[in-house]
Amino acid sequence: MQLLKSLVPVVALIMAVAWPSSGAASPGLPSTNVAWLTAVADSDIDRAFGQAKAEGKPVLLYWGATWCPPCNQLKATLFNRQDFAAQSTAFVAVHLDGDRPAAQRLGARFKVSGYPTLILFTPDGSEITRLPGEADAPQVMELLQAGLAGGRPIAAVLADARSGRPISANEWRMLAFHSWETDDSGLVVAADRPALLAELAGKSQSQAAADAQTSARLWLRALASSDEGKGLRPDAELRLRVQRIVADASQSRVHMDVLTGGAADIVKVLSDDDGTDRAALVAQFDAALMRLQSDTSLSRGDRVSALAGRVDLARLGQPKDVTQPKLPAALLHEVREVAQQMDREIGDAYERQAVIPAVAYLQGQAGLWADSDALLKANLARSVSPYYLMSQLGSNARKLGKKAEALRWYRLAFAKSEGPATRLQWGASYVNALIELAPDDAPRIEGTVLQLFDEAGHDQGSFSERSARSLQRVGRKLSGWNFGGRHAASLARLQAKLDAVCARFDAADGQRATCLAVLPRKS
Numbered sequence: 001m002q003l004l005k006s007l008v009p010v011v012a013l014i015m016a017v018a019w020p021s022s023g024a025a026s027p028g029l030p031s032t033n034v035a036w037l038t039a040v041a042d043s044d045i046d047r048a049f050g051q052a053k054a055e056g057k058p059v060l061l062y063w064g065a066t067w068c069p070p071c072n073q074l075k076a077t078l079f080n081r082q083d084f085a086a087q088s089t090a091f092v093a094v095h096l097d098g099d100r101p102a103a104q105r106l107g108a109r110f111k112v113s114g115y116p117t118l119i120l121f122t123p124d125g126s127e128i129t130r131l132p133g134e135a136d137a138p139q140v141m142e143l144l145q146a147g148l149a150g151g152r153p154i155a156a157v158l159a160d161a162r163s164g165r166p167i168s169a170n171e172w173r174m175l176a177f178h179s180w181e182t183d184d185s186g187l188v189v190a191a192d193r194p195a196l197l198a199e200l201a202g203k204s205q206s207q208a209a210a211d212a213q214t215s216a217r218l219w220l221r222a223l224a225s226s227d228e229g230k231g232l233r234p235d236a237e238l239r240l241r242v243q244r245i246v247a248d249a250s251q252s253r254v255h256m257d258v259l260t261g262g263a264a265d266i267v268k269v270l271s272d273d274d275g276t277d278r279a280a281l282v283a284q285f286d287a288a289l290m291r292l293q294s295d296t297s298l299s300r301g302d303r304v305s306a307l308a309g310r311v312d313l314a315r316l317g318q319p320k321d322v323t324q325p326k327l328p329a330a331l332l333h334e335v336r337e338v339a340q341q342m343d344r345e346i347g348d349a350y351e352r353q354a355v356i357p358a359v360a361y362l363q364g365q366a367g368l369w370a371d372s373d374a375l376l377k378a379n380l381a382r383s384v385s386p387y388y389l390m391s392q393l394g395s396n397a398r399k400l401g402k403k404a405e406a407l408r409w410y411r412l413a414f415a416k417s418e419g420p421a422t423r424l425q426w427g428a429s430y431v432n433a434l435i436e437l438a439p440d441d442a443p444r445i446e447g448t449v450l451q452l453f454d455e456a457g458h459d460q461g462s463f464s465e466r467s468a469r470s471l472q473r474v475g476r477k478l479s480g481w482n483f484g485g486r487h488a489a490s491l492a493r494l495q496a497k498l499d500a501v502c503a504r505f506d507a508a509d510g511q512r513a514t515c516l517a518v519l520p521r522k523s
Helices: 042-055 068-076 082-090 102-111 135-149 152-161 167-177 191-204 212-224 236-247 248-254 256-270 276-293 300-314 327-343 349-365 370-382 385-399 403-417 420-437 444-455 465-481 489-502 509-515
Strands: 013-014 036-038 059-064 090-098 117-121 127-131
Touching: 013 102, 013 236, 036 042, 042 059, 042 090, 042 102, 059 068, 059 102, 068 300, 068 349, 082 135, 090 102, 102 420, 102 465, 117 135, 127 135, 127 167, 135 167, 152 167, 152 191, 167 191, 167 212, 212 236, 212 248, 212 256, 236 248, 236 256, 236 276, 248 256, 248 276, 256 276, 256 300, 276 300, 300 327, 300 349, 327 349, 327 370, 327 489, 349 370, 349 385, 370 385, 385 403, 385 420, 403 420, 420 444, 420 465, 444 465, 465 509, 489 509
Parallel strands: 036 090, 059 090
Antiparallel strands: 013 036, 059 117, 117 127
16 A cells, blocks of 8 residues: 545534445445444544543544545455454544545644544543554554553653663554654654654664564664665664565565565665665565565555565666656566556455556556556546546656646646545645646636635635645745746735635634735735
């Protein structure tokens, strides 16, 4: 799943309970085999935690969106499992859809932004952990069960681990698998994450409670997030340790998600140049990924991620933005074969939404742009969120310099997008493309931004979390577009519209201030 990072008024809390054999979800629910509580207001959240306290149960919060491929992967591989459904009787399951009205404001309450995010809370609201949605579903189940078995809040566990106080084997495992990439709770800022993971990896080696797999995972994650050596700087002992993990089939299977998503990054950190050392590492990682790619115990999405990792390895040493990379003919053949296989075999709508976009992206990374376009177009009618595929078609065309075609797909994607947060996100992408590809088309740029501002005024979460960032992105692009006052009249009209929108928001939660700052004021 690594390859893969509700337009109604507020309604009453919804609870659906069913046990179908397929586990397929009805609209708006992650699955129908779990008693999900759909939260659309603060009162719903308060009611869920009130129920948790009364029943002495933790709360599992799922934050996602209909279009999100990794979210659909969770629906296809985790939420539909019978053991997940059975385990759900031990917690209160809360679903927070990012496209419900005012959902982004609710998201801010839990410090969630990236889709999907899975958080396990104590009944009083303390975070036990953020579960790794990219991990293998059985591993996520094990972590969930460990968290339910009296798991302490992650902040306390982390503090004890860093201070050298003893923590249990399960707590070390929770740290190793914690979804640091989706953790906006303030435990660690993104820039400090590699150093923190390296610190924990080092401490785990001296703690008897931490097993070898836990320590290995922490080292791998530190390497994968170290930005070509700007974080962790490995020594010969660590290089040898990683090589042993990669060569061991059982070990590489345990750390599948880190290896498929981070192979190229780890190789770059472990090797200084494009010489013999790097070539040997690439060969070792490629062999491990080939094993994972053929491992039918993994989901189709994970096997596609393994192939994507191999393409990333083959692209090493070439410019990041190269559109026609030099790849082995055999690897290109595998990409074509896997794409045909996935398109032919996948019947589940959620799995299709998760895997097909990943395959199309993989085809582009391999330079098979015509194949990628053909796959996306063929799946438009079958997708639960065709606007996501349309945006990919726009991205493909943009990378190839096809400006008119790119703008056509971005416009269609915005027009077809659904949900207040998604419409602002897709609209911002369209504005971004217009300013970059057609900067002289002032009427279309201004008209699209006016439409976005108007839509923002109709949702009380428009200036929180993802929606706020979408609008801030528009503001920054407009500021550059108006450099030297070239479009001062347009900006004045847009500012007037935005001021009227901002007046609709209460100043108490900070959204009005965020709104007023979207466009830069004249000094």
